[in-house]
Amino acid sequence: MIWQQLQSLAGSYPLALRGLGMTVMLSLISLVLGTLLGFGLGILRTGGNRLISGLIGAWVDLIRGTPFLVQIFLIFFILPEFGIELDAFTAGIIALTNLAACFICEIVVAGIRSVPTGQVEAALASGLSRWQRMRQVVLPQAMRIVLPPLVGQYVLLIKDSSVVSAIGLTDLTRVGWLVVQRVPNGLLVFFLVGVGYFIVCYPLIMLARRLEQRMGAAHGEVQL
Amino acid sequence: MLENFSFRTIVEYLPLFGQGLITTVWLSALSFVGALIVGIVLCAMNLQRGWLFRVPAKAYIDAVRATPLLAQLYFLYFGLPRLGFVLPELVVGILALSLNSGAYIAEIIRAGILSIPRGQVEASVASGMTYVQRMRLVVLPQAFKVTIPPLLGQGIVLVKDSALLSLISVSELTRAGQLLASDRFMPAEGFLTIAAFYLLLYYGLKGLAGVSSRWLGTAGART
Numbered sequence: 001m002i003w004q005q006l007q008s009l010a011g012s013y014p015l016a017l018r019g020l021g022m023t024v025m026l027s028l029i030s031l032v033l034g035t036l037l038g039f040g041l042g043i044l045r046t047g048g049n050r051l052i053s054g055l056i057g058a059w060v061d062l063i064r065g066t067p068f069l070v071q072i073f074l075i076f077f078i079l080p081e082f083g084i085e086l087d088a089f090t091a092g093i094i095a096l097t098n099l100a101a102c103f104i105c106e107i108v109v110a111g112i113r114s115v116p117t118g119q120v121e122a123a124l125a126s127g128l129s130r131w132q133r134m135r136q137v138v139l140p141q142a143m144r145i146v147l148p149p150l151v152g153q154y155v156l157l158i159k160d161s162s163v164v165s166a167i168g169l170t171d172l173t174r175v176g177w178l179v180v181q182r183v184p185n186g187l188l189v190f191f192l193v194g195v196g197y198f199i200v201c202y203p204l205i206m207l208a209r210r211l212e213q214r215m216g217a218a219h220g221e222v223q224l
Numbered sequence: 225m226l227e228n229f230s231f232r233t234i235v236e237y238l239p240l241f242g243q244g245l246i247t248t249v250w251l252s253a254l255s256f257v258g259a260l261i262v263g264i265v266l267c268a269m270n271l272q273r274g275w276l277f278r279v280p281a282k283a284y285i286d287a288v289r290a291t292p293l294l295a296q297l298y299f300l301y302f303g304l305p306r307l308g309f310v311l312p313e314l315v316v317g318i319l320a321l322s323l324n325s326g327a328y329i330a331e332i333i334r335a336g337i338l339s340i341p342r343g344q345v346e347a348s349v350a351s352g353m354t355y356v357q358r359m360r361l362v363v364l365p366q367a368f369k370v371t372i373p374p375l376l377g378q379g380i381v382l383v384k385d386s387a388l389l390s391l392i393s394v395s396e397l398t399r400a401g402q403l404l405a406s407d408r409f410m411p412a413e414g415f416l417t418i419a420a421f422y423l424l425l426y427y428g429l430k431g432l433a434g435v436s437s438r439w440l441g442t443a444g445a446r447t
Contacts, residue, residue, distance in 0.1 A: 061426075062423065064426070065422060065423045065426030065427065065430075066384070066419045066422045066423060066426070067384040067385070067386075067387030067388075067398065067422060068384070068387075069387045069388060069390070069391075069398060070387060070398060070401070070415055070418060070419050070422065071419075073401070073402075073405070073411065073415045074411075074415045074416070074419065077405065077411030077412070077415065078411060078412050078415065078416075081412060155289075155290070158292075159291070159292035159293070160292070161292075162292035162293075162294040162295060163292075163294060163388070165294070166391055172295075173292065173294050173295050173298070176295065176298060177298060180298070180302050184306070185306060186298065186299065186301065186302020186303035186304075186305070186306055187299065187302075187303035187306055187307070189302070190295055190296075190298050190299035190302060190303060191299065193291075193295050193298075193299075194287070194291040194295055194296070194299065197290060197291045197292060197295060198287065198290045198291055201289075201290040201291070202286065202290045205286070205289060205290055
């Protein structure tokens, strides 16, 4: 019985590989886009323009305050009403990128605010432009605070990508769901799905921990 | 555009949304209590010196943190019947949320306990306190203060995570939105309304977190 199930599972490994590929691709694309957008939003938010910073803050709060599943449904089902036709993949990318950008924005803001104002004043006094100040003085120092939670955020992003299976994308979780209809052994099937995610996420978790210790130890700070 | 947006339908479905909201609130609350229990047990195991308890607790925490909640939910949903436990979806959902959040709460509590300076523990050992006295009188009261804000944060995460239970057809808030979307083909009305309800919960909990940290902050300044 178990033997048959194992055989049947082995037969569905191409599907599993496709699912894993989809999960990695979704995560990777939205990770890159979300990081860029998140840094942009974070820099804008600390830029001093009240209106822009208020708008970004409100948007971030809206995204942080609603479940990701609801956000996906909103994007997938409501954007078409505005005449924007989306396939599930694009909708998934948009939702994940937006989510990542909002959380990364908060991380970047915390990092930028951690840089002592004296540094910014010194940069001003040296006649650096706004952009130079950000790129050469503030961001390099902010990265120390930003990096560990940023990697942690990537882990969350990979895990959140499982939710896009709800709009029918065949990612790793969806593959498990499909396979379990044929091989009625939920424990085994979703254990294997879990192993798939673990292989992708665990190295990142370890990296985040290492970074946290390194950055914390190097500057004699404790970060919680 | 949304020119057909029908407030009337929303009002018509309001009782359904209300029920969903109430279900979401109490199932989240119950799961949070469950998660606290799981978290405290895991944390106690994790702080042991011997490997017998520490290693399984660490492995569990890592396994939970490195896999998505949805996969864990399906693991229990499709897996428990195989072990002979045929439970209602709602129970499976609460179980999954408790087991998942428990792992995060274990880490929060551990960080709280480890934030107590070693000198304090040494001083209480030197004063001849027993392990229980040390924990009860010195470590835990201080750890409590550090722990409350991130615990409330985890509570917010838990409420949002509970939306996933709609995928195993638990009739909570998100499910109510899905029903409106599929019965009447009104996804905008359904999902925007539940988004508003979730925001209500979010701002409520966030306000609570703000109040508690201010309250704890002043309490901290006094001691």
